[in-house]
Amino acid sequence: MADLLSILPQQLVFGVTLGMVYGLIALGYTMVYGVLFMINFAHGDVFMIGAYMGWAVLVAVIDAKVMPINPLLVVPLMMLPAMLFAGVIGLGLERLAYRPLYLRGATRLGPLISAIGASIFLQNSVMLTEGARMKVLATYRVFPRDWRFDILGVNVSVLVLVIAGIAGIMMWGLNALVQRTTLGRSMRAVAEDREIAAVMGVNVWGVVATTFFVGSALGGAAGVLVGLYYTQIDFFMGYSAGLKAFTAAVLGGIGNIRGAMLGGLILGIVESLASTLINPAFKDAISFAVLILVLVFRPGGILGEALPDWKRV
Amino acid sequence: MRELGQRWRRPFHGSLAVLCLLIPVVVPNDYVMGVIARICLYAVLALGLNIVVGFAGLLDLGYVAFFGIGSYVYAFLASPQFGLHLPFIVALPIVILATAISGILIGAPTLRLRGDYLAIVTLGFGEITYIMLINLDRPINITGGPSGIIRIDPPSFLGFALERNDQYYYLFLLLLGLALLASKRLRDSRIGWAWQAIREDELAAQAMGVNTTRAKLQAFAMGASFAGIGGSLLASWQRSVFPDNFLFTESVNILAMVILGGMGNLLAVILGAAVIVALPEIFRDFQLYRLFAFGLMLMVLMIFRPNGLMSFEAKPPREEAEPQGELAAEPDPGASSR
């Protein structure tokens, strides 16, 4: 028992970091749900693609044999192409797999099934091009294992700090974008009342596309971070990460951006604690149980859904 | 499938039935019989999911959970795992009961959920089931863990145990026939109408006095019990069950069978099962590309026939005139109220 208690702070730190990453992925779900009221089932796979992009860049960097490898350069170098590529994939999904359905008046089940198809398609595209075996990231070439230090008595690795830092910056950036820019306002307007937003002159489909791009780019970023931390990635990783991130989004209140961040944090901590205190094999089951409990008993999530008012203001 | 005139229906179905009975006579080998038997098994599953998704409009993404529960319960009843060796005829009703109950248990939390959320919750239950199956071998060995349960008894009737695939085929065919009959009866019954009403517009159905709670639970229970039958067939045929038989991809497969066939036409659903099971066999060399093509197909299908799958798409937006270039009218908040 004393053993458990002693590693608890460590696990908490890990849980917070994990939670921030979940939050990043969850943002993509919640933003898309906010504008289109659909669950982008393929979002987890965009995250996976980001991870693969990051891996590819890291391999290229290491092969180029530039020593010493400076993490300040390498991490952005991994993240930018990953985010861009993920964002473009997101744009493609919106334009090719979802928009045609909405223009023809499809109801919710059609887009969801198309999303499932897209998810399978993306997973297998990666499997066919990169092979079914997992890829390993040589994270420790960039972040040596002994590069850790003590903060408030907890021994934390620099890698964890970097991950938490990047995730934090991105979330702050998104919040600033949404709250303070014209683009952000137009996104909120479309999410709240699509028709009136159009009447204000907003290019609604343009905003939807932008939402997909930004949400997917964030998911791609999360992919790079996860790849760096766990050092191994495979084409199926998007599935469970996606479900958990979706849980986080719902937990915080679907459509609510701050909710997604909060939900991510909570889920990360809960999962980390649960796997320490209870059997780690069941940690996924616990996430799903959380999801089911939230959806059944408090579908609005903690901060409340940010869905359009069906009663007009 | 084209609608045949009423006069030709009976003879058509009759000849179909006779053809099915004669299949083992014309089919060359045991392997091919095995594929055909597998088609029948999955057809039962597809018909079961068709009740939930096609009739009642409840998008269940975790249907494989019932399949797994059915298989494992059968394994509990007819293998060395617990020392029980009940005959098929006795075990089957027990499995059906067990899966029906699990259907109610899993369906109950979903009653008030919107379409997408219902899908995700059922998906979650499917995953939880898988995790249970793979992990409940400690501290007490219930499910046999990742290595599953083996040495399950084959079905035996009057001392005669099934061995060859064509024998299994007749058993599967019999159960498929019963499942088909049951589906038809259900569809044309009062509960069937209730399901359709719920599928089209749940609020309106409630307003008309339909007890939507009971109807939805019945849909889950019926669908699950079909999966229980399928599970029993799988367990007694494969003579073993493993957790990896019951992954999410299997739920998607079965859903695809319902979608492909999904004109509300029961025979078409069976055809869908045949296509999904047989295609990988025909294109063995392209196994690697199977899922890739499958994913692509789902997307394309939804684009070109999004409302054409009439067994579970609601009518196009009710009020607005054609808003081309503009987004379609706000979808109502899904079929469920809260």
Place this chain on the structure above:
Amino acid sequence: MLRLEKIMTYYGSIAALKDVSLEIGKGEVVCLLGGNASGKSTTMKTVLGLVKPRSGSVTFAGERIDGLDTQAIVSKGISLVPEARRLFGRMTVWENLAMGAYTRRDRPPAEFEEDVARVYGLFPRLKERRDQYAGTLSGGEQQMVAISRALMARPQLLLMDEPSMGLAPVFVDQVFDIIQTINRQGTTILVVEQNASVALSIAHRGYVLQNGRIVMADSAAALLRADGVRRAYLGEA
């Protein structure tokens, strides 16, 4: 400035507007009267491109707009004060105004400030409430925001969909006074209303819609006197 000619708009197979023709000249206040389900809102939606007519034409400032997207139509200088306000409740008053100015977002910021000042001049109360969430305002205040939001776009044509709906009578008078003021400042206005008397009191001309058809068209004064106007409301289906 705005002309509808022989508009036929359908919802599915039901004709909501049958052969509707009307005209609004620059600087006028024209009202479109009718009871429920007469087609008033459909007319608005047709002008804005939210629904497309099956036949007929909509011309604005000499240009045909009936095939265009809503966003394009609005950019040409038409603004809407929607029925039941439809503010962005989760945004502040100021943010709603900013959204109203969306079509002018590339203009110099000084113009935005001018427009905000003008709007606060019309509705001083809004200045106090600028950082309040629009969803928390009273009905009358929301109407002020809705009108201001539409004005932020410096529209040449302002469409108002049932501005009196849900407002206490004293507010209704205030609102219509403001509408008259806005018109005198140079904006052409089309008001769709059920409350015929107050609408006609500030309008130059009016049309009466019944079951999707224009049944009367005349100067406001003439309409106020006409029996038909009374009949059009009592005889409503």
